[in-house]
Amino acid sequence: MTTLVWVLVGLVLLGAYVTWTAGRLDRLHARVDAAWAALDAQLVRRAAAARALAPFVEDPASAARLDEAAHRAVEAGAEDRETVENDLSRALRVAVPRLAPTAPVDELRAAASKVALARSFHNAAVKDTRTVRWRRLPRLLRLAGHRAMPTFFEIDDTALAG
Amino acid sequence: MRVGIVCPYTWDVPGGVQAHVRDLADSLLELGHEVSVLTPVDEPDEADLPPYVVPAGRAVPVPYNGSVARLAFGPLSLARTRRWLREGGFDVLHIHEPTVPSLSMLACFAASGPMVATFHTATTKSRALQVFGSVLQPGLEKITGRIAVSPAARRVVVEHLGGDAVLIPNGVSVRRFEGAGPLPDQPAVPTVAFLGRIDEPRKGLAVLLEALPELVELVPDVRLLVAGPGDVEEVRESVPASLRGHVELLGMVSDADKPRVYASGDIYCAPNTHGESFGIVLIEAMATGTPVVASDLEAFRRVLEEGRAGVLVPVADPAALATALAELLGDPDRRAALAKVGREAVQQYDWSTVTARIVEVYETVVAVEAELDHAVDVDHAVDAFADDLADVLDDDPSRLSAALRRWLSRTPS
Secondary structure (H helix, E strand, O other), rough: OOHHHHHHHHHHHHHHHHHHHHHHHHHHHHHHHHHHHHHHHHHHHHHHHHHHHHHEEHHHHHHHHHHHHHHHHHHHOOOOOOHHHHHHHHHHHHHHEEEOHHHHHHHHHHHHHHHHHHHHHHHHHHHHHHHHHOOOHHHHHHOOOOOOOOOOOOOOOOOOOO | OOOEEEOOOOOOOHHHHHHHHHHHHHHHOOOOOOOOOOOOOOOOOOOOOOOOEEEEEEEEEEEEEOEEEEEEEOOOHHHHHHHHHHHOOOEEEEEOOOOOOOOHHHHHHOOOOOEEEEEEOOOOOOHHHHHHHHHHHHHHHOOOOEEOHHHHHHHHHHHHHHOOEEEOOOOOOHHHOOOOOOOOOOOOOEEEEEHHHHHOOOOOOHHHHHHHHHHHHOEEEEEEEEEEEOOOHHHHHOOOOHHHHHHEEOOOOOOOOOHHHHOOOOOOOOOOOOOOOHHHHHHHHHOOOOOOEOOOHHHHHHHOOOOOOOEOOOOHHHHHHHHHHHHHHHHHHHHHHHHHHHHHHHHHHHHHHHHHHHHHHHHHHHHHHHHHHHHHHHHHHHHHHHHHHHHHOOHHHHHHHHHHHHHHHOOOO
């Protein structure tokens, strides 16, 4: 009889833990999605600001390259996003020192600085989520459902940032 | 923005975190934000509290991490924290040291919405973090924006809590040092100022005193103005009797007098031998318009911009130090030029600049939270729409809402 009670208590505790962890994973995934949406918005803002600066680049080749890189960054799909954004970072590194003194760089600076922050917060959320998902129980019981494992977004965003 | 700040340590006991919170709150107010600070206060009636401070009661001394921390923890503190959160209606909540078992941790668990945390501790061997790290994790997961004040503090976050933090260093009140005048009754002789613990070898006073004989040979009327806590008599004994007239030992000076000590020097000398991570003294001296001669340490080189904003000398080399000091004392034009460059170089360390960066963090976190709310709104809208559609089509609402979600996820936003 007592064994049965203990088994029941154990099952109830396990059930509570599983429910809580599933809820926690749900919140974590929601935070990753929200952080990505915020990062996405800043990346688009950065690309738009970069494109607006292209006419102010004094060397035509760098100007063309910046314009093209910025254009591709706006159009990019999810798969090659890192490559395309890195390319834009490189184009910015070349173009920014060649800007005319009258170029309005404030918007680009603000966007670049926000990209760095949003990326750091996104990757922290991804790390938190992955840590919980890699634990034995959530993996065994598939507590994350069919959701894909969130991935880090790694680009060089140091150009112009803070 | 309405910003709620939580300080875990007793407000009326001096400390680094408290000073950080006070300076941050002041400069947020200056930028036109609204600020409320929740903190333990021991003597709310006697302490001269700024209007934005909300006392959360007395703190209890607890041995923690090898020293005694005064912490507020328990049902009463929790109730006060909840009330403050409810009545505050903050756009963003900024928690300092969320892993310290005090108001910060309580707020972390009680709050929801946009949250930012600043990590100050650089101790890698935190027993509490090792033991309770995984227990704290669910609370910390709610914090979207994590700030570390130093590379060492950032390492603690990465190693013990996972995730990452953005590096935003402590600010310096550059404004408080600008325009400072010298101490009263200063003799009109070439003066080299030093400020720091006089009995701590790594601050390098010994190197400066060793350079004195040669410096006196080059500049016969030179004077060393030495301020800082420590055994004054012991230092006086260490100077040869014939040179004691060249050294003025002030002992410990008040915070109000610090800017005037820098301003009393024609040069500020930082002969540190090692162990400096930031170089606040240099920034303070440069803010008063005093040119700096400093050891070629990594942190100092960064502040002095590779020697553009001040003179760098080899570490622990009294002869080189004496030569550099004598040269600069004999060159008023160079001193004026360095003072000008220095004043401009330190602006980036001022609290106004640092606070602008912290406000950017607030804005980013608020944007993330808005996306969360938006996602919830879309969720509700989809469910409501599926329900309505189910009535019309006489179909199963859950099947419809699943189909709608599949369709939404295929549509580019």
